[in-house]
Amino acid sequence: MHDSREVKAKVIAQTRAIKEVEGGYAVQSQTSKRLYFVNSHDWSCTCPDCQFNQVTRCKHVRAVKYWLGIEKIDANGAKTIEKVRLTYPQAWEAYNKAQTSEVEQFDVLLKDLLESVEEPTYEFGRPQLSQREVLFCAIKKVYSQMSSRRAKGLFNQAQAREVIKSSPHFNAVSKLWNEEQTAEILNKLVALSAQPLKSVETTFAIDSTGFRTTSYSQYCQEKHGADRQQKWVKLHAVCGTKTNVITSVDITDNNSGDSKFFAPLMTNTKDAGFNIEKVVADKAYNSINNYNLIQEFGGQAYIPYKSNITAHCTSGNKARLWRKMFHYFQMNQEEFMQHYHARSNAETTFHMLKSKLGDGLKSKNFVAQKNELLCKILAHNIMVLNHETHELGITSQVGVI
Secondary structure, eight states, X not given: OOOHHHHHHHHHHHHSOEEEETTEEEEEXXXXXXXXXXXXXXXXXXXXXXXXXXXXXXXXXXXXXXXXXSEEEOTTSOEEEOOOOOOOOOOHHHHHHHXXXXXXXXXXXXXXXXXXXXXXXXXXXXXXXXXXXXXHHHHHHHHHTOOHHHHHHHHHHHHHTTSSSSOOOXXXXXXXHTOTHHHHHHHHHHHHHHGGGTTTOOEEEEEEEEEEEEXXXXXXXXXXXXXOOEEEEEEEEEEETTTOOXXXXXXXXXXXXXXXXXXXXXXXXXXXXXXXXXXXXXXXXXXXXXXXXXXXXTOEEEOOOOTTOOTTSOOSGGGHHHHXXXXXXXXXXXXXXXXXXXXXXXXXXXXXXXXXXXXXXXXXXXXXXXXXXXXXXXXXXXXXXXXXXXXXXXXXXXXXX
16 A cells, blocks of 8 residues: 555655755645745654644655655766765764763753852841752752652752752752742743853744643533543743754743744843844744834844735735735745744754653642743753853853842
8 A cells, every 4th residue: 555645755856846955955835836844854844744743754754855866967967866865064072072071060050050049138037948059959850850859869969069058858849839939030040041152042933832730620521521631831932043042931821822922032032132133933923013023123033924814914014024024925935934944943942851851840830830841941051051062162151130
């Protein structure tokens, strides 16, 4: 029995336009002039089959692989079959140093980052635990993916190495996460942890993803036939497309929309000192205000348009840039896609975050879940920073919160 995708892929490779672009290949649709971007790093595609049906090898990905082995004609007119071997330059020495030193450097970078946190003033009564040290243990716990009780051993080791002065009780982390003011501190630390890379990052991608929790919604099986559903927490994030560092975040329930978070997150990134030259986002973020905001920042947004949008949907000077980009999107799709494909770095960032630090949250209530997820993001940024200190020679310089 023939695989229909396999058959269609061979037709696309022989009859449709395929062009190599930065980071991958632009592939023309089999049924229209629309172009899809195939990422040559992870072989993902922007077509609906990949995005919505979760197909790992769609017909466009297969077509590119066939295209890489089609007939080639040399200068003399001779036909040969040229198999192209895909290789990617990797600074293996820097990569190996970053990976082998990550555990030790994580503590060093984390301690340096937490020096910016002001300790609460001690007035009277029983001396309180150091806020910096409890934050250190909270982020270290998330990095280790251990339970609070098992992570107590890591706290003791940090004390023995004099990274912290005292090892707190394992419940201290849970108490910290259940305090609403902790989120404000962690959000500032996220912005601060990304700042050493502001000289590197000028192109940014914004997107959202979900993290599962241990909580479940109410259900009425007998009366309504409804199964219980696991609750999710939604992360809205801006990340750099070169290093995958996360510059700004917001965390909400799983039913919140995406577009309304564009302006505050991009403004936070701008206020953190980043030079925003280009922003890429999917169709959910397409709006007049979002396009105009990035222009005000001195950059350019590349956000595709939905199929039901026309240039006459809106009028007025406010929509001038939006209409201009609509015509550019319609008439120069191949060039537009060369910019837009950088959005796949948002998916790469989320994959890094979930594969290294887990895609679930152990906390029981939303306040604690939000703080736990912020600790994951901080741990991710520290790991990115550790890698870039070896590959780019960037040093960590933090200010005071």
